[in-house]
Amino acid sequence: xxxxxxxxxxxxxxxxxxxxxxxxxxxxxxxxxxxxxxxxxxxxxxxxxxxxxxxxxxxxxxxxxxxxxxxxxxxxxxxxxxxxxxxxxxxxxxxxxxxxxxxxxxxxxxxx
Amino acid sequence: xxxxxxxxxxxxxxxxxxxxxxxxxxxxxxxxxxxxxxxxxxxxxxxxxxxxxxxxxxxxxxxxxxxxxxxxxxxxxxxxxxxxxxxxxxxxxxxxxxxxxxxxxxxxxxxxxxxx
Numbered sequence: 598x599x600x601x602x603x604x605x606x607x608x609x610x611x612x613x614x615x616x617x618x619x620x621x622x623x624x625x626x627x628x629x630x631x632x633x634x635x636x637x638x639x640x641x642x643x644x645x646x647x648x649x650x651x652x653x654x655x656x657x658x659x660x661x662x663x664x665x666x667x668x669x670x671x672x673x674x675x676x677x678x679x680x681x682x683x684x685x686x687x688x689x690x691x692x693x694x695x696x697x698x699x700x701x702x703x704x705x706x707x708x709x
Numbered sequence: 710x711x712x713x714x715x716x717x718x719x720x721x722x723x724x725x726x727x728x729x730x731x732x733x734x735x736x737x738x739x740x741x742x743x744x745x746x747x748x749x750x751x752x753x754x755x756x757x758x759x760x761x762x763x764x765x766x767x768x769x770x771x772x773x774x775x776x777x778x779x780x781x782x783x784x785x786x787x788x789x790x791x792x793x794x795x796x797x798x799x800x801x802x803x804x805x806x807x808x809x810x811x812x813x814x815x816x817x818x819x820x821x822x823x824x825x
Binding site: 601603605638639640641642643646685687696697699700701702 | 754813
């Protein structure tokens, strides 16, 4: 079993839809949870960063962490074609850029 | 604007060749990393370095080595390339853990290596 599981998709939605992306994990020591967005032929870039359980909102994006269920989610409201990308969840035990454990990524396509 | 630059976007090498992938960052970051990215497997850490001349093995170091002679430069070396090393290689850098200050990893745009 992988340490972090993520549905690879692709997930295809119409423009304006609410998108839900999810990851489950097995290591209860993870404390820091991130979502990276990766456009085609580009490196990943950090989209959301949360510590421990709870919600964090940034514009159209909301990250949720439920440590009791070992489940994290990224919601995208009013999705746009420019949101089409691969979304990677990542998590770590410490607050450093090293020792990140990544999910396999979910490919999202938002159709106009 | 922060930048991590990888020397090549695309490389094609023959089996058995020695391959060098170069990465340079301009943010004065202590930490640097090499990942490979394969469909469905996400990013897997090959090696990381937390200081000049220091290195630590990641999850999949076999068949790879690294060199960090200067703080801004981190090289990945494939001693004898094999077809199963065909992949996307991503370099990243970050600050070390400093308490509650977020230590974001910044990635380069990747090198797509094909070994034939």
